[in-house]
Amino acid sequence: MASRNTFSQLLFILFLCYHLQILEAAGVNSSSAGCIKMEREALLKFKDDLIDPFGRLSSWVGKDCCNWAGVACDNQTGNVYVLDLATIYNCSQTGGSSTSPYSYCKLGGSVNLSKVSTNWLEAINMLPSLLQLDMSFCEVSSLPQPLPVVNFTSLQALDLSNNKFSSPIPQWLFNISTLEQLNLASSTSTFNVTGPNPIPKVLSGNLCKLRELDMSFNYFEGEVTDFVEALSRCSNRSLETLDLTYNKLTGNLPDSLWLLTNLKSLKLSHNKFKGRLSDSLGSLRNLEELDLSHNILSGLLPMSIGNLSRLAVLDLSFNMMSGLITEGIGQLTKLFILNLYGNSNFQGVITEIHLQNLTKLFDLYISSVNKSLAFSLRQDWIPPFSLFDLAISDCQLGPYFPTWLRTQNRSSQITLSNVGISDNIPDWLWTLSPGIYWLDLSHNQLRGKLPDSIRFPSFIGGWIDLGFNNLEGSIPLWPNVTNLSLRNNLLSGPIPSNIGHGMSVLQKLDLSGNLLNGSIPSSIINNMRNLSFLDLSSNYLSGPIPRQWNGLKLLMTVDLSKNNLSGTIPQSIVAYPDSVYLLNLRANKLTGTIPYQVCRLQNLNILDLAHNNLSGPIPTCLARILRLRYPRRYFFQSPPTTREASFFEHTELVIKGKKTEFTKIIILVNTIDLSGNNLVGEIPEQITNLSALGSLNLSWNQLTGSIPGNIGSLQWLEALDLSHNYLSGPIPPSISSMTLLNLLNLSYNNLSGHIPSSNQLQTVAGPSSYEGNPGLCGPPLLNNCSSSSDGNGVSKDKGGDEDEETSQTLWVYISTALGFVVGFWAVFGTLVVKKCVRHAYFKYLDEIADKIAVQIVVNVAHLKRKMGFERI
Template structure:
């Protein structure tokens, strides 16, 4: 916040100087020069097309337009030279209702080209209005004398007209487009900047420059007079590492934050000697900080490189930046010792090194001794590798507003020097090894204090009850994760109280709703509280967050909730609550998170969930709810992202309306009595179907919200509590039901799915061939079903898979071999499938499997059976043929006589033929014998 303020202070000084310059040239309004008729008519025409709900332009009547609100004229010629309709300077809150919303004061409508008749117009401010996504009109590029154009935060959209490049006199151009979602401005190229050589301020924050590529730097380099450049959140993806000819040598402030450069911070940025403010926050910057930071950056006052991947050591030369007022290197990957030269930065008022994981060594008096102007100090490490080694009698030279020290060694005692900080507003000493009781002086340290976080320590003892803390404003207090005990205190002027994970016992005070009526957030979870939930909670009108989970609360849920109009989160999980839930709980219009898991609640869901149609998260697991899944909670597809009804007594089928929940990414209906098939439309769940690469979870700040999201899920066979990464978890669990039918191919469309559990059902058919399309899947459990057939080869392409269970099905064939499956060596994940073979099973396939997933050993067995049947068939054929002939001879006499007569004839002919052949042989042999003798 301090760095942002410093940047805007420079901007305000520039703006103020420019306004003074304009007034000096034009003079002040005077009745001696009246409004020119043509220009008055042009203004009235312009007003005609505007929407003015707050009647800001009510003074635009009469002939003297020089006295109209927002209009300034030259006191010599009467020409209009300034039109200032910016909301921030012209919206008087003394008019109308005091409850009028800020947006009600904004102008809207369209911009009429009648402005072109204001030929001497130099100054045009339409900032902070609401033009509802219309395009910036190209005619603005024809206002030739224009020097100042401010369209900031006015909800324009579309392409920025290149006609603005015709404004050769332009000095100030602000197109910052923050807060305009879903409308946005974009630029295809910046060549039109080449003609704006007089430009001193260029603001393009939140203007999409993704199509410009590296041309943006070349275009900006053609502005030699440029003093301030604001190009944060512009979708820039490249930052040249070498840029030998830097032409903007007058640059004072440069903001390139919230882009995605994914590259080291180039050296040439540190060579711009005129720089006073350099912001490259959250740009995915890598690499080290240059070792030499002095010399060229001698004028630097603000350096913000936070939320990047900057690594390496903090250079000793940092101490040479003698004018430095703000240094913010939070949330990087810096390591090593913090140089003592930091103590030489006498002008420093913000010291931000929070969130660097590898700082080590000690912070001593040397690091802090000369920081007389220091107001903000934030620092942390990992594994407490950084220690504060300060003398007990040390008196600091500064008077802090805010201190945030986390994950460092500070204890075992509270730092004594902290008692000197009489202007302190915020204290965070979390996980710093402080032991013992909370000292009494901490409660009266400063009347300005409103934030106290001493969580994650070893504090013990009881808290003072029923007092009004001497804080000037309502306080945030986080004492979670300690060993504090006793009853819950009643502190009258506390708005946010976290006593999470301590040893508090007894009932919640019955009068808590009367004594702590200013509460907005209350977290008493993970203690030993008992008895019932006091009905007086309904009197805390501004309560937004209520977490009473993991206690021993009993009885029923209170009947009255209608007084809590702002309640967004209710977490009563893991208690001993019983009975049903009344519909009044769901009558809360902005109830987004409802968690009642792990109780003894019962009844049909449809009786109380009828009005819960704006929920983000519904967790009712491990209760006794019955009936069907009510369609009422599925009526509005825009909201719910987590639906957990695990371990209840629900019946019926899975309603197809569940597929309309476009943000659903956590679905757990396991261990109920659901039946029927898996709806094919589940494959169309948008949040699970498309990888959202542009999704970036919010990052923590030095003042982390003490009431964080936490959800317990069963994934990979074990319960795990998820907190900050819950929005990155994508899972479907339908196990332990009576679902039938096949696993349809549509389920393989869920390419963002991380865990799928369909075990313990009655599913049949094959595993989908395209199961490998689930490239993000880490856990797959299809065990205890009736699945059959071979394992699809695509399963081996699931490179992230690390938890697999296919046991107790009818699967067959060889287990596919792949690098990923070879890392899962537990054979039990395949047991109960006797026809599976191959590693890691001992039942190795003899060779490779055939195309049907059957081993060759099985094929040989089948071939042997076929040979046996051939022999049997031949024998049967012989028997049948023999009896066909022999049976006929026995039964038919005429056939028998003819047959035997035929045999006799054959026999006689055969005998005669043999006798003739023998005689011939003998005669031949006798002749040969005579010849031999001769």
């Protein structure tokens, strides 16, 4: 017997849980016709591939397979039509439905067939009476592309969803003419398929009994016209459910789509369909669910949409639709969800006619651009519906707070963002529904003060966004709130010292852009153990930063910038919360050195300590930050939703000399800004290892030494500012290889030599990039470099050594001349007194003088050339 581990991989192979409703109460029937030999052998072969340490298949002996546990045969023919592993392995406890004609065994995650051959398929292919085959969540890596003979002549339901096919979907699947249900959802993806992943071809006329087709979450590519036309050619057009969501399908919606008149559910969201919605949409009179969201559809909402009298779900969100919203919407009396959110330019007016007959409406989502869509509803209007979820954004709903909202007493999510309300928040809103957990009233002109205490559902916690209004007063304490944004209001006074106790479950807290003063309460640090986002920037907070941050293990974003905070940077703020990716302490009054513990933040991609009074050197260990060393090769941006909140990722940075607020792409912004401090020492050579860095600003410090020679290895750098320091030496030639650079500022240092040239530098760096460095020469500066200098300002002949040699030679000649004069007068008297000595001496001197004269002439000529005295 094989190992138990292998048993866990193969025990529930196939999940063939098929038995008729009559079997659910009475168990598995036996057959008077007896078992067919070929099918018995197929079952025994199937058993051989299983591992059964508990003997649950011990009854699978003898010739009458119809009496085996979990097997049922047709009373007349003896064919096996049920293989019920639910009974044998008790998988009904993990799934299945007592009301379904097919008992499903959903045991996702418990079977791994990635290393199993396809022999099991040959065995199962020998059961022509099989009704349903369920292989979902089996991690099947491939199916045989050709299958010589398809014996699934009775197969009605086939589920291959949630597997890992590394090869295309085999064409023989679409030749099973008896299929009524086919589920291929999440069976393949771009991560498992090399090259394009085209949508499979459907042969005309082979799937005319098909009622349900699910091919969602496969990243299929290409045009869908041929695929849909093949489905629509069947005379009975039996298809009721078509799901192609989350693929990469392109082109216009084919006209043949509107021929599938039996469709009840059509889901084509998250593709790349474009064009206009045809007025033929109204022919789908049986349609109950229509989801075309997250495409590129444009044009008007068809007038015929009012013909879809059975429609319960209409989702056209996040397209590019425009124009007036037809009043035909009001004829959809069974509408449960209406989602028109996130389109480019809906215009006109929403009146009571659009909404008056929507008595079953549960969720309503509508938005426009620049308030091009307005609501015209009477103040005393009473809606016919009771909404669970309401989202209206970028429309004109105000100026008064909508009183009709008071009737929505079962609401749990309310979004009225940027809808032109300039009114007080009514008291009844806070007690409207005990189930409200999402409240977004941001970007209005709401006035007044907030209530001191409100309770939200404890089992969910409140998500509250009141940012960008004119609210006044102090910060409230609201228990059970997990996400709170009061950003950009007129709130004043100190942050309550007990805020950490009163709001201990907070995960995200944004109080930025107010008039708050006082110190940062230590209770935020000590008691908010789930805090991941903290933004207290742009206030008037003072005093030191709290010291003990070691309890905040989930902290990812810390923004305390633009306050009056003083003291040193606590080591614990960077030593323990290793999940931090954004640390912004800009524009405070912080002193001391940059703690080396900052290098432990391996996920850090934004470090902004600019405009403080920090001193000391730049830590060389910054080069160890992994997120800044390796460029991010991929970035998955989740699709937009109706729940946009301002406390989600945001921070204001100075990049390329401009203040910019970064939000959704903040994870791609890799920057270090240490400018405007008192940092000393050299720029660490190791900093050039941060190859993923996009912006580096070390300006307005007291840095000395040279620019690292390997600065060109920062290939992803777009902005480099080293201005207003005391840097010296040449500009490294490697800087010309930084092809992404579009801002360079090296001004006001002591740099010298020739400016390196490249097409990129000539584009991004003008004279202002180098001014204040009198030793620099060459374009784009006007002072040309000497012809005797190379690119680094060094002589082209023999450099400084040659100049030194010339000076030494000149000194030798001068010394020789002086010695000659002194020696001459020293012996002059002797020569005058003694005649014999005089005659001998002058004879010798004449011989020496001739030799010296010749040497002097040669050396002087050479010296003139060296010193530039000779005419050219």
